[in-house]
Amino acid sequence: MNLTNRKPNKLFNFVASNNFQFMTTTLRIERTQESKISSVDFSNLPFGSVYSDHMFITEFVDGEWRDPRIVPFGPISLDPSAKIFHYGQSIFEGMKAYKDEAGDKFLFRPLENARRLNTSAVRLMMPEVPEELFMSGLKTLLEIDSDWIPTSDGSSLYIRPFMFASGNGFHASPADAYTFVIATAPSGPYFGGEVRVLIEEKYARAANGGVGYAKAGGNYAAQFYPTQLASERGFNQVIWTDDNTHEYIEEAGAMNVFVRINDTLLTSPTSDRILDGVTRKSIIQLATDLGIPTEVRKITVKEVVAAAKDGSLKEIFGAGTAAVISPISGFGYKDETFTLSEVDQPYAAFLKKKITDIQTNKAEDPYGWRVSV
Numbered sequence: 001m002n003l004t005n006r007k008p009n010k011l012f013n014f015v016a017s018n019n020f021q022f023m024t025t026t027l028r029i030e031r032t033q034e035s036k037i038s039s040v041d042f043s044n045l046p047f048g049s050v051y052s053d054h055m056f057i058t059e060f061v062d063g064e065w066r067d068p069r070i071v072p073f074g075p076i077s078l079d080p081s082a083k084i085f086h087y088g089q090s091i092f093e094g095m096k097a098y099k100d101e102a103g104d105k106f107l108f109r110p111l112e113n114a115r116r117l118n119t120s121a122v123r124l125m126m127p128e129v130p131e132e133l134f135m136s137g138l139k140t141l142l143e144i145d146s147d148w149i150p151t152s153d154g155s156s157l158y159i160r161p162f163m164f165a166s167g168n169g170f171h172a173s174p175a176d177a178y179t180f181v182i183a184t185a186p187s188g189p190y191f192g193g194e195v196r197v198l199i200e201e202k203y204a205r206a207a208n209g210g211v212g213y214a215k216a217g218g219n220y221a222a223q224f225y226p227t228q229l230a231s232e233r234g235f236n237q238v239i240w241t242d243d244n245t246h247e248y249i250e251e252a253g254a255m256n257v258f259v260r261i262n263d264t265l266l267t268s269p270t271s272d273r274i275l276d277g278v279t280r281k282s283i284i285q286l287a288t289d290l291g292i293p294t295e296v297r298k299i300t301v302k303e304v305v306a307a308a309k310d311g312s313l314k315e316i317f318g319a320g321t322a323a324v325i326s327p328i329s330g331f332g333y334k335d336e337t338f339t340l341s342e343v344d345q346p347y348a349a350f351l352k353k354k355i356t357d358i359q360t361n362k363a364e365d366p367y368g369w370r371v372s373v
């Protein structure tokens, strides 16, 4: 990082906004000398690979978060013995910022992400980030990079808060220093086309007593090899099943999974092995309030396969911040593949519109989920 261009400390005073009271946080701001924004084609955004001008960063040293600041987005220098490289203490979150036609900016249930980051931190023996620090860093970053929030349909500013062990040493023990960063990427849709999934019968991403419920980097590393094998068979994602019996549907890639059998919407309960998705819990609430019969219960692979065979399987879709709601057009299990027929008025499209209208300020938000920034 280039720290030569330091501006004097600036006091950011965030007072009550929606339901949240923010502390007064002193953030140092170092603006980029040259914005990259004119080189970005906002009408054709990829997902998560174009980065905005600035990032928020702070280090945890001697028991406290120090020198929170906004700096130009750029490389971070680490010692080769930094424990992130050896012991994988690495957690992250995924959120989005939206802009409406009037140019007002919004987040969706941001405290859920701040809290889940801390749930992950506790499990990975890492320090928690105070919610006020998380929110004030994020809000200031969005102020400074507000021009990077795209407005075209289906696009948004993807936000990636993450923390890693920056303390040094080859001893297999928790690090004594950590770095927390929030970086952002103006992004288009996560999936390009139709999504076909393979129901996994051998590998597992998580186990009871493990870290599956945390957003730990290693959970994703564990998915890559089985997902590659699935992709060689023509599938975009794996639907994970329980590690013990592989008889129950759990989640998919970076999405929770919903199944519609006849008119009933089903999703698995969260557990040690499943991420407690913000999109998932919002969909359960919306579907219930909209009168869709909704059940949170274990779903067997057997019943999904049987429903595909007898025609009662109407829809499967994934739900997550990145993918929003992504209909799954077909699935493989063992040596069979199943293609779902199109249904009239799919729940996936209906619920996707409901949730994105709330996120982008096109609809009333009776739940208080949308937060102005």
Ligand SMILES: Cc1ncc(COP(=O)(O)O)c(C=O)c1O
Binding pocket: 094, 251, 252, 253, 254, 255, 256, 275, 276, 277, 278, 279, 280, 319, 320, 321, 322
């Ligand atoms: C493994 C996993 N499951 C589910 C989700 C969906 O969670 P959310 O809706 O909070 O983005 C994600 C994405 O964060 C994920 O990585």
